[in-house]
Every structure is written in structure tokens, then in C-alpha cells.
Amino acid sequence: MKTLTCDICKNVIESPVNTRNYFHIAHRDLCESCRDKLDYLVKPTIRTKSPFDYNWFYKLYQESIEKSIQKGKVDVKIVV
Numbered sequence: 001m002k003t004l005t006c007d008i009c010k011n012v013i014e015s016p017v018n019t020r021n022y023f024h025i026a027h028r029d030l031c032e033s034c035r036d037k038l039d040y041l042v043k044p045t046i047r048t049k050s051p052f053d054y055n056w057f058y059k060l061y062q063e064s065i066e067k068s069i070q071k072g073k074v075d076v077k078i079v080v
């Protein structure tokens with residue numbers, strides 16, 4: 001069976017389907033729960049940015065993912 005490991009929490013994702021039960025973002029593989037937490041954390045910051053800039057958003061998201069990987073989890077203390 002095809003499996004994939006979440007880069008942040010190291011959970012094994014069975015039968016991974018992109019954008020359904022895992023998310024390939026910024027060259028990283030994230031499980032659904034890690035992505036949800038990341039979304040929750042970066043959303044308030046995104047609302048402060050107007051007009052919306054995709055490159056800025058991508059960089060912010062990427063940095064947040066890298067910080068999360070270093071910590072081994074998505075932490076609310078991650079400054080995005």
C-alpha cells in the first residue's frame with residue numbers, strides 16, 4: 001500500500017490523495033490535521049495583508065512549515 005509521512009508530525013498517511021487526506025505545500029507533505037492547524041495560525045496574519053500577495057503568502061506559509069518541522073509539531077507560538 002502506498003503511504004506517506006507527514007513532514008511535521010511524522011504521522012503515516014495511508015493511501016495519500018493530494019488535497020484530500022494530505023497536502024503537498026512548499027515541497028513538503030502535510031497531513032490534514034497539521035495543515036488545518038497551520039491554516040488556523042496564518043489566517044489572522046493573512047487578513048492584515050491588503051491587497052493579497054500570493055508570493056508573500058507562499059513565503060509566510062513556507063516559513064511556518066519549516067518552523068513546524070523543526071519543532072515536530074504545529075505550535076501556536078510559531079510567529080508567522
Ligand SMILES: [Zn+2]
Nearest residue numbers: 006009031034
Ligand atoms: Zn502532520
